[in-house]
Amino acid sequence: MPKREDIHSILIIGAGPIIISQACEFDYSGSQACKALREEGYKVILVNSNPATIMTDPEMADRTYIEPVTPEVVAKIIEKERPDALLPTLGGQTGLNTAMKLQEMGVLKKYNVKMLAADYDVIKKAEDRDDFKKAMIKIGLDLPESGLAYNMKEAIEVAERIGLPLIIRPSFTLGGTGGGIVENMDEFKEIAARGLHSSMITEILIEESIVGWKEYELEVMRDNKDNVVIVCSIENLDPMGIHTGDSITVAPQQTLTDVEYQKMRDASLAIIREIGVETGGSNIQFAVNPKNGRMIVIEMNPRVSRSSALASKATGFPIAKFAAKLAVGYTLDEIPNDITKETPACFEPAIDYCVVKIPRFTFEKFKAADSTLGISMKSVGETMAIGRTFKEALQKGLRGLETGKAGLDDPKKADQIDGKELDALLKRPNAERIFYVKEALRRGYEISKIFDLSFIDPWFLNNIKEIVDYENELAKKLKGLSLKKSRDDEEMVAIIRKAKRFGFSDIQLARLAGCTEVEFRDFRKKLGIIATFKLVDTCAAEFEAYTPYYYSTYGQECEVKRSDKKKIMILGGGPNRIGQGIEFDYCCCHASFALKDMGFETIMVNSNPETVSTDYDTSDKLYFEPLTFEDVMNIVDKERPDGVIVQFGGQTPLNLAQKLEDAGVPIIGTSVKSIALAEDREQFKELLHKLELKQPSNDTANSIAEAEKKAASIGYPVVVRPSFVLGGRAMRIVYDESSLEEFMKEAIEVSPGHPILLDKFLQNAIEVDVDALSDGEDVVVAGIMEHIEEAGIHSGDSACTLPPHTMPENVINDIHEQTIKLARALKVVGLMNIQFAVKGSEVYILEVNPRASRTVPFVSKATGVPLAKIASRIMAGEKLKDLKVPNPMASLNYISVKESVLPFSRFSGVDILLGPEMMSTGEVMGISENFGNAFAKAQAGANQILPLEGKVFISVQDSDKRNIVFLAKKLSDLGFKLIATSGTGKILKNNNLEVEIIRKMHEGEPNVMDLVKKGEVDLIINTPSGKEPHNDGAKIRSAAVMRGIPCITTLAGAQASVNGIESLKKMGISVKSIQEYYSGKNG
């Protein structure tokens, strides 16, 4: 069937900010959809609050709304744009839920907007647990037994009916917290009570636990002629009970016979038909009992998902792109397979390799969080590795994770773990479990024992055992290895070749051989053991492939064809983590686009399956490889690029820069020396001195004793931080000597061998972020952002505004000049980011990063000037004066506010206070003509919906008490009721404000916690007092976040919020596309 002619414009709802469980995979799918639909001539209208996405680039859609993805706001966009149709299935759960709400609100009917791909009833049938269950029973499929309960008595009845073990899931809590898996009645009662308590509607779902079963996922596609294909099967290494997003997963499935697999395939076809998803991709999860093959359906996501991004990258089959084409009427047999060109998309990809996905966690940042993995997702990113065997892919994946492991290494402090502890670590699902499995095997545990503890399928365990056994043998064989051996030593060649085929890295082998990585690499090459590259081609080589998407392995034949074109290689950022996420991928993609435009062949290297950079048509060539020295050098050896870009992928490629340069790799842009200079304390201090620029007084220390001495001479409070880390890792503000020791210890552990930095902490300073472009001669200051929160809160976690809204002209000019001075002094070629702290009219430099920063996409969106593209051109040799870059900050007649999005709702019990260590997973942007409105939009986008009426609870530290009065008065004038604890309350009363005083938690019940739990508070303003004796504040803040009550922890934040509320009340939210903003700016 050809495409639909009855529709002309289509609204795509994006997924909003990056949060745990919803990351850049939805930028990947959304971008593909935008491209696919525009290719067909449709007008695309897009809404997404996340500025760091490729999909919100102005050229991706006809109308781009960087506005909060809330039903109310999207309704406004619909009212304004009157799209013919809405595509709800590409924007994750957010997109789906928003579309559902729009239908319920009657908006779609009112404006006659058709839902494409899946309509309201279909989505409801898939998403509503009860409806889904009925549908599955109708088609004869098995589901876990389950029942709902609203009180303890009912809960116990349900439990007795189903029988232990059980899973308890409270309904309507953010992030699925408060539930758990129980094995006995005592545990059941405890967790059921907790679950009922934490559910907003006092409802829990009690489900038969099938923990320990094998877990599978199938990615299914259907077209409107009812053709259905399975794109990929995925098997979880971690069994049921561990969220697939937190599991190590493998594609394709490994341990099902064809009969069992086909049963699952048949079920998937039946499910997608019964649920009625008209077109597009769905993800269906199954559990299989390893003892008898009994198969159970877990859930279906009637949309493109994280797993479909993985499946697309794992197979080369672009699910989202095809989903978009199917949504407008095409059928699978009408769409050509881009990779083979000759065959149609209506087929099931044949894989001839093994794909391993490994999640990346950030528990080190959330010390108070429970690090046990369970049924709600906690990981913040993932890496994918492709190998010809599971062993090879697993080890590649583990080194690609960038957690300091070079493959399947030993766990931390392995020799200090006793047997009992080890058993417990195998039993309790945790982020490091794979390494404990290795340790257990090393200690001679039987496979059956490890299986009994972990329920990891013996197939995986046996494969890991083969790695462990071989490592033991290698240890003997490689000990005292003579690097003089040549390729005539057939035995040695065979031994090392096999090691490489098992995925061992040069670092691991060098460790065993007692030499350096580089020495081992040279030796290996001398023996003729060289990585070969194979294609990901959807068809296992049955047809010729035209899309160069490669992975490395050690085979007999290499398929890379090197062209004669000038080529530039871009190193990506690897797995997402807090501090290094989609922003850097955005920059890498832009580099590729710009350099392609200039006529270069672009080569992307990355290992993150969620990203746009790993889409096969972003660059001319894609290498899906870990970002390690070894893996990058293998590609460099093959491609011999004319230039390599390390400044866009965040800390990952920067950390490789020196080593690559030493190996003779041509790094373009700012020199490696300059990058190092900016990181090196002493040299940098000297430079600032020479330039007569200010810096908070500072020093370095290598020991605790030294730190104590130096901190005293700088004067408390001081900022303590390790060097060579990103995202303020282990960075703390220390107010006195007694806390110094503890923080120093952690800092030393995080960055061993590097000095610890001590800075005078500038209190109550305004922080300013600057991004600039430079070609070594000319400098363009592209964006000056004033932070809302004061210095001391990591720039990645604070909100900021562009242009600055309180900063005096002379300070801005000063910042401008200092930026230019620094760019010249550092001979920056490309991008540079500086963080300043402003106290009065004094400007201090906090740090300089001669590379792309997290704020590049925000500045680009706020100004309409694509910084990363220009920077790439500069790096490739063009000059700013020839590029005629307009002043990005000139004639901005609107204000852009960036707000960060924090993951606390996933980590119950963790205090939500912000500090110098970054915690946020993503960001949103709000644009408006006035600051209050832009700020309110940013808050709404970040899911901190500011209330327009109700009760505000205020409790602030002493130093904020004076300033809070004004804000409280304003809130009261705006019609809010004030509630406060005694101290704050007294001050407010003294100022003639009406306020209800409530007990602090340790003062007995009822207290403020009860109000929070009952949802009787609509806004919380709570600034912490340095050291809280009872930690009441932390508990309240955490409870508020779990219930979705906006909670503000800084005075500056409160001020901006009140501003926002006022503006919302006065003028509401209006919507405007960035295309309109930009044309207004130029005209």
Next chain:
Amino acid sequence: MDPSLRRGLKAFVVFEDGKVFEGEAFGAVKETFGEVVFNTSIQGYQEIITDPSYKGQIVAMTYPLIGNYGINDEDVESAKPQVEGLIIRELCKSPSNFRSRMSLDEYFKKHGIMGITEVDTRAVTRHTREQGAMKAVITTNISDVKSIIKKVNDHPSTVGLDLVKEVTCEAEYDWSEKGGLKVAVLDCGVKYSILRHLEKRGCQVKCFPAKTLAEDILKFNPDGIMLSNGPGDPEGAPYVFSAAKELLGKKPIFAICLGHQMLGLALGGNTYKLKFGHHGGNHPVKDLATGRVAITAQNHCFCVDYDSVKDKGIEVTHINLNDNTVEGMESEKLKFFSIQFHPEAGPGPNDATYMFDKFMENIKKNKK
């Protein structure tokens, strides 16, 4: 040497054009000849190695990890392995599945089949794709490459060769004795899955040796006749297509794969050899009547020539979307329909099992 460092016995695949691939032997160590074809199925190796259609062939599995779920008692397409050899990338030594009875290595040893593992199977596939299906040997000894290559070249080609006689049953037998409808199966190496499908639909199934004359089959007075799959070139077994010619129009016929090619010849058409054939479980086949696409299991090197049958009073019902080859024919007058793909799957998707239902309907219609 340490056991885990000891590599397996070095072995080689040597193609007729002289190309050599290195690996390690498994299963029975010997020297084995055949035509190399690659199969792109991800799972289903047990069904593949026991499929009689692979007689005369060495199968290279494109999926690298083989043997993962072992060998069980149920998932067989005939009583024993039928391939001449198997080329894989990695052999699983410790299979994991509740139905597994033994490892692939043990199974091959038991039945005297040779395999080779640790081979760059993707390179083998690419070689085959580019050069076409070629003869090869799996051997552990290439000290005299020249003479090995000669031996490979001397090995008979599948073109015109009668492989059916190697795999058909020796005497007629009942697969299922009870059942409403009587189906006669002309066994050219029939897969058990086909028989299971007929049995499941309540048929009394009797298998006849491939050389059975048409009149002897008709003596059984079947309600329908199944022309089965089988190995190699249909022209190698003229007795089958001459029987088919006589049976046409007499009883409802359903023909699969080789059976379909036999009908092509019986109609007076031609068959030809594809460059490397279709072997796998992901081939899109369009049903021209409904416009819908089924993902099908396929295993054939030979193919019916469209031009040679298009005016023989038949209708082409199915085509392969990858290369537009003929995948199905039908004639109401001649009471037959035939398909090139495998509706019985084994291994592969079950999208086309409705073909068996169609056969049942045809039989019932004919009985009325």
